Amino acid sequence: xxxxxxxxxxxxxxxxxxxxxxxxxxxxxxxxxxxxxxxxxxxxxxxxxxxxxxxxxxxxxxxxxxxxxxxxxxxxxxxxxxxxxxxxxxxxxxxxxxxxxxxxxxxxxxxxxxxxxxxxxxxxxxxxxxxxxxxxxx
Numbered sequence: 001x002x003x004x005x006x007x008x009x010x011x012x013x014x015x016x017x018x019x020x021x022x023x024x025x026x027x028x029x030x031x032x033x034x035x036x037x038x039x040x041x042x043x044x045x046x047x048x049x050x051x052x053x054x055x056x057x058x059x060x061x062x063x064x065x066x067x068x069x070x071x072x073x074x075x076x077x078x079x080x081x082x083x084x085x086x087x088x089x090x091x092x093x094x095x096x097x098x099x100x101x102x103x104x105x106x107x108x109x110x111x112x113x114x115x116x117x118x119x120x121x122x123x124x125x126x127x128x129x130x131x132x133x134x135x136x137x138x
Contacts, residue, residue, distance in 0.1 A: 022094040023056040044110040057093035082108045
């Protein structure tokens with residue numbers, strides 16, 4: 001049995017499926033060329049429920065130079081730092097994503113989620129772990 005929130009989410013997804021899509025006319029060939037040039041490319045879907053529209057922006061992963069620039073600018077103004085990230089990672093898509101403050105802010109929020117897609121583990125290698133293979137070779 002679904003709860004009320006799950007039912008509302010399904011209904012919203014059904015409504016959004018009927019929204020017109022604005023993607024700047026980006027074709028499969030263009031997306032493929034971006035992947036070849038930049039490696040990983042992400043599409044950010046932004047649903048403007050007030051206007052009943054779906055906008056798509058395409059972004060590449062940030063380089064270390066971009067991250068450095070974002071860090072430097074963000075010390076003074078976090079919004080301008082986010083703008084640096086946006087401009088350096090933007091590949092194409094709906095022009096409104098670049099020009100509408102609400103759509104752009106939503107895209108920036110999604111870009112921030114990129115950093116949560118990779119996870120790391122830190123392992124402490126004690127002296128025992130390091131010396132065991134040496135001891136076994138004797």
